[in-house]
Amino acid sequence: MEFAERLTALAAKVRQQKGQIETEEATKNAFIMPFISTILGYDVFNPLEVIPEFTADVGVKKGEKIDYAIMHGGTVQILIECKKSKEPLKIEHASQLYRYFAVTNARIAILTNGEVYQFFTDLDAPNRMDAKPFLVLDLGDIDETLLPELLKLTKDIFDLDSIISAAGELKYIGAIKRAIAAEFKEPEDDWVKFLTSKVYEGAYTQKVREQFTGLVTKATKQFLNDQVNDRLKAALGTPDFPMATDAELAASVTSEKPVEDDLNDNGIVTTPEELEGYNIVRAIVCGDVKPARVAQRDAKSYFAILLDDNNRKPIARLHFNREQKYLGLFDANKAETRFPISSLEEIYEHADALRTSVKAYLVEAS
Structure with missing residues (x-):
């Protein structure tokens, strides 16, 4: 099984079982030990490769333990601190990693709850663990661009120099990507003001701010939709979807409503995953109907995919607002x-x- 396939299989296991995992020890057994063995390639039962409950005296603190130390070349190279799967990771959880990082040869530290893995090194000061990770792996939403760097940490390929040299760029690229994602989900005023200045020449008043907050949110969703659509077309190996007439395109686009309606979205958030699912459905049926006739409407409990934007012609519903998707x-x-x-x-x-x-539906209409 290829590296990416093993990672995908572990991610599926985490999604299926995390609701039943209640303790840190269960998290280690179910998720973290398989990550160390099947993803990183180390033998968790060989103390020459993986040391559980690793102890190294730190100053006046004696007998403190860290969950795992991974050995490579006869020395400690990676430290791992674990938290239970239902506990969001916080920098406060890394206190032992900070202390151990300074007294071992390790240049890589991992803080994890079995689903999210935060990788740290010492870019800011030698032998002192950075406050921010240089790589964040989320098994709930795997970023495939990180896989080549993660591969460098595996037993067979372990390349510390390459990892450290790439860590600085990874740290800031990852942070920027997460910042962009946050702005796409809920734009801050500075972001709205910046984009407004690119398209609007008038004064940035409170009324303008309120209006463009809604417009920026809507434009962002449409931009993500376009990007997903482009990726889907490339994956399908087709140069483009069948062209729709101007009339069909006009019919598929929801008319702009007053600003008040833009702002009053009733808490509905359309996710990139829903948009990608919509585009997959649209691609599947595009052999029978032009893509412009396949519309979408989001609601709090489901994401509807309709023919001709007609509630009486449902094609599918995406129930993605829960742990188990339907x-x-x-x-x-x-x-x-x-x-x-x-x-x-x-x-x-x-x-x-x-x-x-x-x-x-096409037969009914004929």
Whole structure:
């Protein structure tokens, strides 16, 4: 099994089991030890490779233990501090990592709850662990661009010099990406003001701020939709979706509402994952109907995919606002059946049912 496949398999296991994991020890056994063995490639039962409950006296503190120390070349190279899976990671959890980092040869420290792995080194000051990670691996949302760097930490390839040399760039690129993601989800005033200044020449008043906050949010969602669509087309190996007429395009675009409606979104947040699922469904049915006729409407409890933006012509519903995701499909009587899915790729397994629904609506209209 390839490296990326092993990581995907572990991520699926974490999604399925994390609701039942209550303690730190259970987190170690279920998630972290498999990560050390199947992803990093170290034998967790060989004390020459992995030392559990590693002890190193630190100043006046005697007998303190860190969860795991990974050995490579006969010396400690990686320290790992673990927290239970249901506990969000905080920098306060890394206090022991800070202390141990200064008294061992380790240049890499990992803070993890089994789902999120934060990797630290000593970029800011020699032999002193940085306050911010240079790499963050989230098994709930794997960033594939990080895999080559993660591979450098594995037993067979371990390349500390390459890791450290790339850490500075990774640290800031990762931080910038997370900052952009936060602005996309809920834009701050400075971000709104900056983008407004690019397109609006008038004074930036309170009324203008309120108006453009809604517009920036809407433009962001549409931009993400376009990016996902481009990636999907590339993955499908097709140069473009079939072209729609101007009239069809106009019919598929929701008219702009007053600013008050833009601001009053009732707490509905359309996620990139929902948009990617929408584009997968649209790609599946584009052989039967032009993509411009496949519309989407988000709601608090589900994301609806409709033909001709008509609630009486549901193609599918994405129930992604929970730990277990479901794809909702409709029969001839428009009764919905929910199918559990663990990844967006599983939508393709229901391609025939999706096409059948669209064809039924086309027959009704003829």
